[in-house]
Amino acid sequence: MLVVKTRNELRDKLNKFDEASDLGLVPTMGALHLGHVSLIKKAVAENQNVVVSIFVNPTQFNNPDDLKKYPKTLETDVSLISAISENIIIFAPSVDEIYHKNVIHKNYDFAGLDNVMEGKFRDNHFNGVGTIVEELFRLITPKRAYFGQKDFQQLRIIQKLTEVQQIPVEIIGCEIVRENHGLAMSSRNERLSNGTRLKAAFIYKTLKTAKQKFGTESVVNVKDWVSNEFEKNKDFQLEYFEITDVETLTPAKNKINTIKYRAFIAAYTEKIRLIDNLALN
Numbered sequence: 001m002l003v004v005k006t007r008n009e010l011r012d013k014l015n016k017f018d019e020a021s022d023l024g025l026v027p028t029m030g031a032l033h034l035g036h037v038s039l040i041k042k043a044v045a046e047n048q049n050v051v052v053s054i055f056v057n058p059t060q061f062n063n064p065d066d067l068k069k070y071p072k073t074l075e076t077d078v079s080l081i082s083a084i085s086e087n088i089i090i091f092a093p094s095v096d097e098i099y100h101k102n103v104i105h106k107n108y109d110f111a112g113l114d115n116v117m118e119g120k121f122r123d124n125h126f127n128g129v130g131t132i133v134e135e136l137f138r139l140i141t142p143k144r145a146y147f148g149q150k151d152f153q154q155l156r157i158i159q160k161l162t163e164v165q166q167i168p169v170e171i172i173g174c175e176i177v178r179e180n181h182g183l184a185m186s187s188r189n190e191r192l193s194n195g196t197r198l199k200a201a202f203i204y205k206t207l208k209t210a211k212q213k214f215g216t217e218s219v220v221n222v223k224d225w226v227s228n229e230f231e232k233n234k235d236f237q238l239e240y241f242e243i244t245d246v247e248t249l250t251p252a253k254n255k256i257n258t259i260k261y262r263a264f265i266a267a268y269t270e271k272i273r274l275i276d277n278l279a280l281n
Contacts, residue, residue, distance in 0.1 A: 003078060003090045007139060010051075010091050014140065021048035025142035025169075027133060030054040030092075031071040031187035032080050035177035039146040042174060044085050051140055052081055054092040059105040060128030066273075071187055091140075098135060105131040110160050113249050117242055117264050118153050118275070126157050133158055137167050144170045148177070150184045152262060152277045156249060176276075178204065184276045191272050199235055200274060203267060206230075207278040210241075210263050214280045219243050219252045222263075230267065239266040239273070243280065 004010045017023065024047030026039045043050045054077055061067035074092055081088055095103060105127040113119075114126040137145065147155050155173045162169055177185045179197075182204035189197060206229055213222045223241055230238035243252045246260040255261070261280040266273060 002088075003092055005092055005094065006097055007093070010089070010139065013089055014051075017049050022144065023047055023140070023142045024050045025136065025140050025145040026050065026052045027136055027145065027147070028052060028054055028077075029056045029070065029187070030077050031073050031190065032077045033177075033185045033187060033189070035148050035150065035185035037080065037084065038177050039148060039174050040081060040084050040088070042172070043144070043146050044088070046172075047144060049087070049089075050085070051089045051091055051142065053136055053140075054090060055098065055132065057098075057128060057132040058095060058103055059099075059131055060125050062122045062125055069191070071190060091136075098132065106134070108161065109164065110157055111164075113153070113156050113160055116153075116244065116249055116251060117240060117266070121239060121266065126154070129154055129157060130161050134161060134165055134167070137162070137169055142169055144172055146172045146174055148175075149173050150176045150186065150276065153249060153264065156247075182208075184274075186274065188272055188274065192270060196235065196270050200269060202233060202236060203265060203274060203276050204278075207263055207265060207276060211278055211280050214243070214255075214261070214263070219255060226265070235269055237268045239268060241265050246279075 004013060024043035026043050028036055040052055054074060056070050056072060058067055078090060081090060105124055107127055108130045110126060119126055147158060149155060159171050162171060179185060181198060181201040183200045206226055210222050210226055213225060226241040230236055242264045243261055244250055245252060246262050252261055262277055263280055264277045266275045
């Protein structure tokens, strides 16, 4: 298993690839779980060569404490990746290697995709995401890049990034991988107590019932019902529940038959923030 930590090392390895071969990229922040595994396996199946980046990006954290507590498990991550394929290149740079001691984000125009939900509650989060993803795309120049739909708003932001910055990479959105009881897999789940981790199935259960209600009830009624469910469940604190147009992420007021909608949720439990989403139609 090849782990490289500098740009120069990475370029040397990439230059040895046949120019005609497809290159896939799976950007991660490490603390890998089965959701990441599914992305990496898909990348391996669809490309001759694959790079997995492992980098905890400081510019996308609006909460310094959250950055400090984010799990760093490089040795375990490498073992997990090597079990998929020994031919994958792992790029695990330092913060200085990426930012050259100038740890600031760029500012992007994401056409309003960043003004709601995560963008509303996490200042400059998506500018930070865009900064590191653009850097990786330009450094690695993959043909395809793989992202999970658990961060669906991020997926749409990255699609917009490639359009605005004219980066020729195909963005592949992959299905959410869930734990047996329904909780969307996330590196943050490891910080939950065992009991709360099981209780967190409440989030997905709420989304599924909201989807059922969306078929027959108004947007306002569905949102009110979700808020009431969280008010009754003292283990979780709802940050937001939103129903949006899938393409523009514009919050819905009334249902229009020709538009596809998705429900998004963010909630806290044990001071840990969890997010999830579900297609509604």
